[in-house]
Amino acid sequence: MSRIKTSHVGSLPRTQDVVDFIFAREQGKTYDAEAFDRCMSDAVSATVKKQVEAGVDIVSDGETSKISYATYVKDRYTGFSGDSPRNAPQDLQMFPSFLERLASDGGTPTYARPMCTDEVKSKGQGELQKDIANLKAAMALHGAMEGFMNAASPGVISLFLQNDFYASRASYLSALAHAMKDEYETIVASGLNLQLDCPDLALSRHMLFSDLSDREFVKIADMHVEALNFALSEIPAEKVRVHICWGNYEGPHVCDISMDKVFNTLMKTKAHYVLFETSNPRHAHEWTVFRDRKNEIPDDKILIPGVVDTTTNFVEHPELVAQRLERFIDIVGADRVIAGSDCGFGTFAGYGAVDPEIAYAKLKSLREGADLAGERL
Incomplete structure (x- = not known):
């Protein structure tokens, strides 16, 4: 039997206490900073414990302390104020009754998305160091041997916190890459792996660049990867994970650019591990892209397909998880496949389509399916 490792994309459901503290900070309300830190530390410990109990090999802090995977940077870097335009994904615009239903049901997260209005500079790594300390302490307490920490890519920051200061997209991306470089290096220096969340390489096609052709968009995505790779220039690829997705929301997704068209862009990232969606009904068929383009997958890439939906x-039945994994094992071998999730279970604080207890049931099924696949090798 071969053991197939398991992981996930990073964010996990937050408790109501955590959400209340995060939104108190977000809304500028008075709160007890020491109590905030204790709450985050306790919550990360509980989150890691649940991951270990579910059988997850490579754990995260669940992005517990962050308002979201991208906009948290406004709290840790200077240069952001006001509000950015809200661009509903093109597929939701095509179905306005569904978009209205999402908004009225509270399914569309509302949180601050300031513009870049001045030079972007780090405020220091104090908050990051707290996150790192919380995750490492929880791993030591609960016996997790491998961990990773998420960070926003320059491209996804530019997607949600749009530019109103730098002369061009390229110069904004360059500034973000220079600013984020130290955050990335700090995470890796701590002994954790670094995960870059890069929905800008797919989601932004139908969210911000719907007026462009696919070819024109891919050129922009490639520019985003160049900025990212610069920020990773001092970090070994073996310590880096990159996640691409088309938006972690239930919707028609009829405007999603195909994996085939962004495949080369994804493979250009300086990352040993690539995470991608392959469970939801719009992208489950795209495992064939990896099969048909097997010779274009660099030998140093490890695939982490999403084999449970978020x-x-x-x-998902463990047998289905195993079948999905076996498709990729047949392409690159068992030593280059890790079982993952399509996206995060807690992308935005206080929002999530999946019930918290069910999220961990999915991770347990992930482990069981990976074991089934391993037994059959």
Whole structure:
């Protein structure tokens, strides 16, 4: 039997206490900073414990302390104020009754997305160091041997916190890459792996660049990767994970650019591990892209396909998980496949389509399916 490792994209459900503290900070309300820190430390410990109990090999802090995977940077870097335009994904605009239903049901997260209005500079790594300390302490306490920490890519920051200061997109990306470089290096220096969340390489096609052709968009995505790779220039690729997705929301997704068209862009990232969606109904078929372009997958890439969905409360049967994994094992071998999730279970604080208990049931099924696949090798 070969053991197939398991992981996930990073964010996990937050408790109500955590959400209340995060939104108190977000809304500029008075709160007890020491109590905030204790709450985050306790919550990360509980989150890691649940991951270990579910059988997850490579754990995260669940992005517990962050308002979201991208906009947290406004709290840790200077240069952001006001509000950015809200661009509903093109597929949701095509179905206005569904978009209205999402908004009225509270399914569309509302949180601050300031513009870049001045030079972007780090405020220091104090908050990051707290996150690192919390995760490492929880790993030591609960016996987790491998951990990773998420960070926003320059491209996804530019997607949600749009530019109103730098002369061009290229110069904004360059500034973000220079600013984020130290954050990335600090995470890796701590002994954790670094995960860059890069929905800008797919989601932004139908969210910000819907007026462009696919070819024109891919040129922009490639520019985003160049900025990212610069920020990773001092970090070994073996310590880096990159996640691409088309938006972690239940919706029609009829405007998603195909994996085939962004495949080369993804493979250009300076990352040993690549995470991508392959469970939801719009992208489950795209495992064939990896099969048909096997010779274009660099030998140093490890695939972490999403073999459980993160927008539905169905718990995937372990046999289905195993079947999905076996497709990729047949392409690159068992030593280059890790079982993952399509996206995060807690992308935005206080929002999530999947019930918290069901999220961990999905991770347990992930472990069971990986074991099934391993037994059959």
